[in-house]
Amino acid sequence: MSAHPKPSRRVVLQSATAGLAALLVGCESAPPAEQAASPTSSASVEPAPPPRGTGALLQEVAPDRTSDLQVINASFETLTGDDQLFAFGIVGADNTPVTGADVQVWTQSREGEQPTGPIDAEFREIPNQPLGLYVVRLDLPVAGTIPMAAVTADGAAGQTLMRVADEETAAVPPPGAPAPVVATPTADDMLGYEFLCTQSPPCGMHDISLDEALRAGEPVMLSIATPGFCETAICGPTVEVVDRVRASGAGDPAVRWIHVEVFTDAGTTVADPVTAWELQSEPWVFGIAADGTIAGRLDGPLTILDDEVAALADSLV
Missing domain, CATH: 2.60.40.1930 (Macroglobulin (MG2) domain)
Structure with missing residues (x-):
């Protein structure tokens, strides 16, 4: 996949409609x-x-x-x-x-x-x-x-x-593609991010950086969403639902659960993982197998479906 220019906040947080209708959609372009x-x-x-x-x-x-x-x-x-x-x-x-x-x-x-x-x-x-x-x-x-x-x-x-x-025309890395390897902030190393997690209270998905987990050959459930700076009703529930599924014990204990914010600051500077994964919308949840390939993905409101998140985690081992 070819690299795209680093997206601006306007690109990442576009809604397809206005008013109440906008609350129903993920942050995306039509x-x-x-x-x-x-x-x-x-x-x-x-x-x-x-x-x-x-x-x-x-x-x-x-x-x-x-x-x-x-x-x-x-x-x-x-x-x-x-x-x-x-x-x-x-x-x-x-x-x-x-x-x-x-x-x-x-x-x-x-x-x-x-x-x-x-x-x-x-x-x-x-x-x-x-x-x-x-x-x-x-x-x-x-x-x-x-x-x-x-x-x-x-x-x-x-x-x-x-x-x-399909696999050839997908704008976002599809199942079967190699997962982009990029560092994500942890409780021990914020990597310059202003906020580790804008959910209140913070989620429990910041124990390991994505690049470290992938290089160690560990399966990963990766969430990219910003509860604090999202312009729809979806981003906050995404992190809440995924963290709840993690806490319920879904998936093998070997699965690493990682969340990364969309911005490095208060909603202005797009974070490197968003660019590396070529995302034009958010939120997204990716399941990454131990061999480093993407096993499945969920975007927008699909990310708040408990059963689907759990099924994706179960598919990784």
């Missing part, structure tokens, strides 16, 4: 296809076709919808494959989160194909937040910008676009 096209002043220029999936799937699966919903893509990047976990939020017309609804989803991997669905989504609460998210498992055979439509039991519906990547 896929290119969601960005509006530049207008043209020339009447002789034929308008460009709409971006892939901007309504066609929704019209096909819910032509008689009772109202329009805003479906919030809660993941920066989803990988190709069967049974891939995907999380999303739903916001109503009054900008109020839709929680606890019966929701089914459809996807369309290639334009013109028969939609895949309906697939039941499961609602999950966000710890200590009056919000929630929906989780679904999808078969995603191809990479690209893939539309997903969500329809509630009362006929309200909306659509989002998923950024789906």
